[in-house]
Amino acid sequence: MNPKVITVARDVLAATRADAEDFRELRSRAGTLIVNVLSSPGSGKTSLLQATARHWQGRFRMAVLVGDLATDRDAQRLAPWVDVVQMTTGGACHLEIPLVRKAFDRLPLADWDFLFIENVGNLVCPASHDVGEHVRVVLLSTTEGDDKPAKYPKMFRTSQALVVSKLDLLPYVPFSVEAVTEDARLIQPELAVLPVCALDGRGVAEWCGYLEQTRRDRLLQRVETPT
Amino acid sequence: MNPKVITVARDVLAATRADAEDFRELRSRAGTLIVNVLSSPGSGKTSLLQATARHWQGRFRMAVLVGDLATDRDAQRLAPWVDVVQMTTGGACHLEIPLVRKAFDRLPLADWDFLFIENVGNLVCPASHDVGEHVRVVLLSTTEGDDKPAKYPKMFRTSQALVVSKLDLLPYVPFSVEAVTEDARLIQPELAVLPVCALDGRGVAEWCGYLEQTRRDRLLQRVETPT
Numbered sequence: 001m002n003p004k005v006i007t008v009a010r011d012v013l014a015a016t017r018a019d020a021e022d023f024r025e026l027r028s029r030a031g032t033l034i035v036n037v038l039s040s041p042g043s044g045k046t047s048l049l050q051a052t053a054r055h056w057q058g059r060f061r062m063a064v065l066v067g068d069l070a071t072d073r074d075a076q077r078l079a080p081w082v083d084v085v086q087m088t089t090g091g092a093c094h095l096e097i098p099l100v101r102k103a104f105d106r107l108p109l110a111d112w113d114f115l116f117i118e119n120v121g122n123l124v125c126p127a128s129h130d131v132g133e134h135v136r137v138v139l140l141s142t143t144e145g146d147d148k149p150a151k152y153p154k155m156f157r158t159s160q161a162l163v164v165s166k167l168d169l170l171p172y173v174p175f176s177v178e179a180v181t182e183d184a185r186l187i188q189p190e191l192a193v194l195p196v197c198a199l200d201g202r203g204v205a206e207w208c209g210y211l212e213q214t215r216r217d218r219l220l221q222r223v224e225t226p227t
Numbered sequence: 228m229n230p231k232v233i234t235v236a237r238d239v240l241a242a243t244r245a246d247a248e249d250f251r252e253l254r255s256r257a258g259t260l261i262v263n264v265l266s267s268p269g270s271g272k273t274s275l276l277q278a279t280a281r282h283w284q285g286r287f288r289m290a291v292l293v294g295d296l297a298t299d300r301d302a303q304r305l306a307p308w309v310d311v312v313q314m315t316t317g318g319a320c321h322l323e324i325p326l327v328r329k330a331f332d333r334l335p336l337a338d339w340d341f342l343f344i345e346n347v348g349n350l351v352c353p354a355s356h357d358v359g360e361h362v363r364v365v366l367l368s369t370t371e372g373d374d375k376p377a378k379y380p381k382m383f384r385t386s387q388a389l390v391v392s393k394l395d396l397l398p399y400v401p402f403s404v405e406a407v408t409e410d411a412r413l414i415q416p417e418l419a420v421l422p423v424c425a426l427d428g429r430g431v432a433e434w435c436g437y438l439e440q441t442r443r444d445r446l447l448q449r450v451e452t453p454t
Contacts, residue, residue: 124320
């Protein structure tokens with residue numbers, strides 16, 4: 001029997017990059033900062049976005065595109081707070097730009113202030129895929145151990161911010177925020193480090209302030225600079 | 228410019244399956260139970276294997292092949308307790324059988340009682356790859372949330388045992404062992420569920436007993452049955 005043959009052209013990668021760049025540029029013009037949120041399963045991505053929405057309380061227009069292999073549980077958790085579209089990948093281990101654009105088109109507005117893309121829970125594969133974001137944020141919970149930056153270097157090298165989540169569990173686990181900051185900055189010296197507890201609200205104002213400042217720096221600077 | 232073209236034959240998959248089957252059969256004849264250990268990053272795979280080695284204290288010949296994207300930190304943690312070989316994947320998100328066989332060839336013995344394969348920390352991709360194991364075990368720590376079976380169904384559907392780790396943190400987190408057991412068994416009715424705390428030793432005897440029984444059932448039954 002002849003083997004079935006799949007042919008893959010490298011051009012696909014260039015087309016994907018151009019697609020992500022096009023989406024980023026379109027959203028930039030609309031004043032929308034796109035934030036790609038990545039972590040292991042269960043690090044608290046959804047809880048962080050709930051806390052973010054509560055903190056802003058309508059002061060910014062915020063939407064979430066949430067990715068999972070299966071179920072719409074995360075979208076259901078977010079729906080009381082923000083406009084949200086669930087993307088189920090049917091088993092695929094990361095999000096790609098075509099699915100993100102399709103999901104975006106289902107949102108009721110186009111001119112958001114912040115668009116969050118909650119990626120599939122996976123500290124490996126999503127690091128290799130540009131989904132049109134301006135900012136890539138990796139979450140690491142205190143219960144996962146502070147040895148993760150060296151063990152998952154690409155995720156930390158390609159991120160601009162590290163959110164250390166589940167601060168409330170710090171007394172019960174062997175984890176040092178200082179050690180993880182030092183290790184992560186060996187890999188990515190410019191990394192912003194933001195310790196947060198989504199449950200009791202510690203650090204949420206600083207996290208939201210970081211996003212607001214980043215949006216001003218990246219998108220609004222030229223517009224708002226007095227002439 | 229012409230695009231570069233990569234050609235992939237489906238036959239590769241059949242060859243990989245045969246390779247995994249060959250490795251399993253060889254190790255079966257030597258009396259070695261192969262255990263593929265999978266979880267998110269930081270769920271406690273290495274700590275569980277340390278606790279397993281301490282519990283057995285030389286009563287069984289035990290070796291570990293440990294997979295990571297980068298670093299040999301896990302191998303260093305295990306080396307005081309057991310024979311161990313570190314496999315670094317150079318960024319790849321899961322282990323495959325050729326690397327496992329190469330690592331196995333570096334061990335000092337061939338006739339282990341138990342060979343553990345500590346996979347890359349990833350709750351998605353390793354579920355799709357047979358590395359020659361007899362038993363697939365998924366760890367889920369109490370801090371990751373009890374909604375994971377429905378969200379990562381393939382990992383739970385293809386496993387024979389679920390170890391619920393970090394029992395010591397149960398008082399501080401919203402997690403129900405009963406709920407996760409029920410959800411996981413909707414996906415895989417035969418799943419053995421083993422709650423464990425590697426730090427204080429709770430459940431470690433039951434986990435080791437499960438492995439000893441599985442080894443008897445899978446490998447030794449015919450030999451040891453009285454005639």
